[in-house]
């Protein structure tokens with residue numbers, strides 16, 4: 001069938017295009033885009049792989065250069081070859097012997113947006129500065145998105161603040177400078193030390209959290225709580241929440257009226273019994289008086305007739 005043959009050809013073509021190309025070439029994996037906060041640091045994750053044989057780490061030379069110009073170095077182990085504008089600001093955090101080419105740029109400037117690429121060279125001898133083989137991974141470069149100010153922290157808290165019960169507030173910021181993490185401060189000092197959590201979200205983006213737990217008192221109602229994060233390089237950001245306190249639950253509003261009701265009923269009851277007793281006596285007295293009066297009257301009438 002014509003249609004079937006076309007489908008088969010299409011499938012073959014697709015599989016030829018999509019199948020992984022098996023190659024023995026050197027490869028580097030560099031994160032493609034990364035935010036960088038001006039004045040802070042940025043750590044660019046990078047790893048590489050090389051053909052079969054294990055290379056002596058002592059002869060490996062890692063280099064980072066501008067994508068536009070191979071000879072504009074922003075990092076090299078021999079820092080005399082590094083561009084003046086990057087001198088003393090770049091450092092290889094990764095261990096080349098472990099295929100790790102992670103780069104740190106400190107004191108980030110507005111114009112550090114890149115793109116920057118990693119290149120590795122193999123020296124002829126351990127002390128030799130000249131090189132034998134050169135490999136460059138211009139396909140894998142990083143572009144930095146410059147942030148002039150950090151974003152506001154996010155504050156997440158327990159659903160209700162109750163007097164005398166623990167209340168938890170979590171302050172979260174993201175950053176790309178895991179070598180000098182942000183420092184947190186809180187506007188409350190009379191609390192336990194906040195817990196800090198640092199975790200990698202993905203591709204060089206990190207999350208830093210400070211978790212504060214405290215027991216609110218009555219005077220904390222309508223008070224403000226501020227979390228401040230100071231980033232490497234001193235840029236600061238903060239967020240504030242207002243505390244609305246729920247009173248500790250008590251049942252006075254039920255117990256007091258009930259007690260008053262019962263008390264009134266008891267007093268009223270006692271009064272009734274007392275009154276009934278008192279009037280019973282009087283009734284009996286009256287009845288008795290009535291009886292004796294009748295008796296007397298009937299005696300008088302009898303006397304008259306006779």
Ligand SMILES: *[C@@H]1O[C@H](CO)[C@@H](O)[C@H](O)[C@H]1NC(C)=O
Pocket residue numbers: 047093094095100101102
């Ligand atoms: C590479 O080195 C950096 C800095 O020491 C480290 O944080 C990272 O986990 C390493 N990456 C891998 C894949 O080992």
